[in-house]
Amino acid sequence: MEKKELRIGLIGYQFMGKAHSHAYRDIPFFFDVEAKPVLKVVCGRNEEAVQQAAEKMGFESYETDWRKVVERDDIDVIDIVTPNNTHAEIAIAAAKAGKHVITEKPLAMNLDEAQRMHAAVTENHVIHMVCHNYRYVPAVQLAKQLVASGKLGEIYHFRARYLQDFIMSPSFPLTWRLDQKVSGSGALGDIAAHSLDIARFLVGEINEVVATAKTFIKERPIGSMTGGLSAKVSEGKMAPVTVDDATAIIAKFENGALGTFEATRFAGGNRNRNEFEINGEHGSVRWNMENMNQLEVYFAHDEEGLQGFRTIDVTEASHPYVGSYWAAGHMIGYEHTFIHLLYEFLQGIARGEQPKPDFADGLRNQAVLTAIEQSIQQQRWVNVEELLVKS
Template sequence: MVGLAKQEINIGMIGYQFMGKAHSHAYRDIPFFFDSEAKPVLKALAGRNESKVNKAAEKMGWESTETDWRRLIEREDIDVIDIVTPNHTHAEMAIAAAEAGKHIITEKPLALTLEEAKAMYRAIQKNKVVHMVCHNYRFAPAVQYAKRLIEDDRLGRIYHFRADYLQDFIMDPSFPLVWRLKKEVSGSGALGDIGAHSIDLARFLVGEISELVGTMETFVKKRPLGEMAGGLNAEAAKDQYGEVTVDDAVAFLAKFSNGALGTFEATRFAGGNRNKNKLEINGEKGSVRWDMENMNLLDVYLTDDEPGLQGFRTINCTEEEHPYVGVYWPPGHIIGYEHTFIHLLYEFLQGIAKESQPSPSFLDGVRNQAVLQAVEQSAESRRWVKVEQFD
């Protein structure tokens, strides 16, 4: 028997490289795995280079293309604007999309600055559209299960949150000066690129950060000019150099509003670490720890285990009891990085279909941006800084 008709939601996406591929794949897989109330339609893909955007659209399954993002937003057959472009473009695009009545999802961090992020939030409030910021790591089943353990008080009062996000893809001094290394385009370096993910996970799992003290460092001051070439690869020009204007590494201590302490490190100079996004939480009744490079596994320690059996146990979060994974394979048949985007975009489409607001929202994006700003202020002033609280 054919199922009931689902609400078709027409997607317009701006950008088509690394994150464009991840989002496109997720949209295509949602109807295959999830009994969603909404069916995404890959309606139009926008990019400045006509030949490249046409090639990307054909490969990833988009129906049409635009070379002007404004034209994409104006189209009456578009319901959603998905923004996967560099950070300095997010605010203008999202505000225009909100004014046009489009639902919006944008890559992280939400904006270039806190003031831009607030303007984006005001725009979606005014126009009453559904909105999300793409912090996909929240949607790893193991992270979702850790959240459930915390909410069920299995860990008790939380004492510590510690996070390390370690990469090494720009360690070579000959790696070019791409947009991720320019403050006017990216806003910050390791802080906003990968540290923002750790901040969002901390807020999701533990709560709001009230104050912090941090430091930032740029190890390679000048690099050859160049452009991104897919994924985290890049192509450099010869004999032309420019100044790196963002941080290569950042570390900060934080106090949470609930009394927990946090330690954070983010760097793109940790040799041998391709994408070591890891965290540990310690509470009065137990602890959890997680590492994205082994994303299906959650280490759990509970203090009420009997003596002699105490210690971390490793849970393979592929059972029916674990969030999301029941739609995929039998237990033990693991899932991967791309599934975090499937889960996030599934929640986004469900929010549109049910007229509800999923998380992480633009409000989460603003609060994350406030932490990013406080880290930069602390590094500059070399003192503790209170994080601006935003409701």
């Protein structure tokens, strides 16, 4: 029997556009999907560049106005991989047009936008997701299983560090990622948002935070992103950096656990060191994206003299998602996190079931980000629940 098709309209085509497009193309190869993705149209403002992207990534057509994509009758899904300040307008319009929606993180620029986006997808009964792809690393999914099963017992600590170094040079230009009007924040929204989502996924909701932030280089030459995390100077004029370069956070979880978070784009030698450790009464787990196929596990009940962290290669067929790929010990990579997340998104649409993380998760994460911003500004603890009630 011929499978149903889900026709994809991708808004944006650079770093994340490439990751999402690749995932859509590979999903049917590795997974038995109930609805096949069809790369229908990709959209970008630069006609020459988006036309080249359409040809390279395998889209049937291209547009230069996202509104035309949303209005098209031959589109089922709107996938948003544009800068943060565009997420709300596109997602709300897509939901009102009856399209299923997935957007890159963070969900929005602020809590008000996030609430309006959540209301739009809820009221229009469309499937929705936020692309926190690190949830879908098999090792992270295994950590979730261990926590949920109670093998670690009561959770005491969650600590996370997300370390990058790509903007350390003073000559790195001021791109949209360093402009608050476009990005909303710097290391906080760009990388700490991932750590906060993983913490909520693995440990539970955060109800109170205190934080500080630092901008090390105050002024940069104006420039633009050129793909991946590379950029070029577009003019000699200098402009002020309006976002944080680094943020440090202490968090209290609803279940009593204590969390600490560090996010910086000034950690020399760390290209993408996204890591966490969880400590519980019966054991601990820790993981680092730079060794993404491995999960370190410690159990307090191990035989005395043989206790300590052991390293598990999360490549067995019994591990989450891994059975769809290669033989044990044959590693998968970063791109597979998008395959897993978008597979769940497509299956959710086909079955009429809401996958996670969804806009409700995005809204909650936005509330935590807002609480952190307020804490930095006001130099005090901020309660997340109070923000949600007031807004």
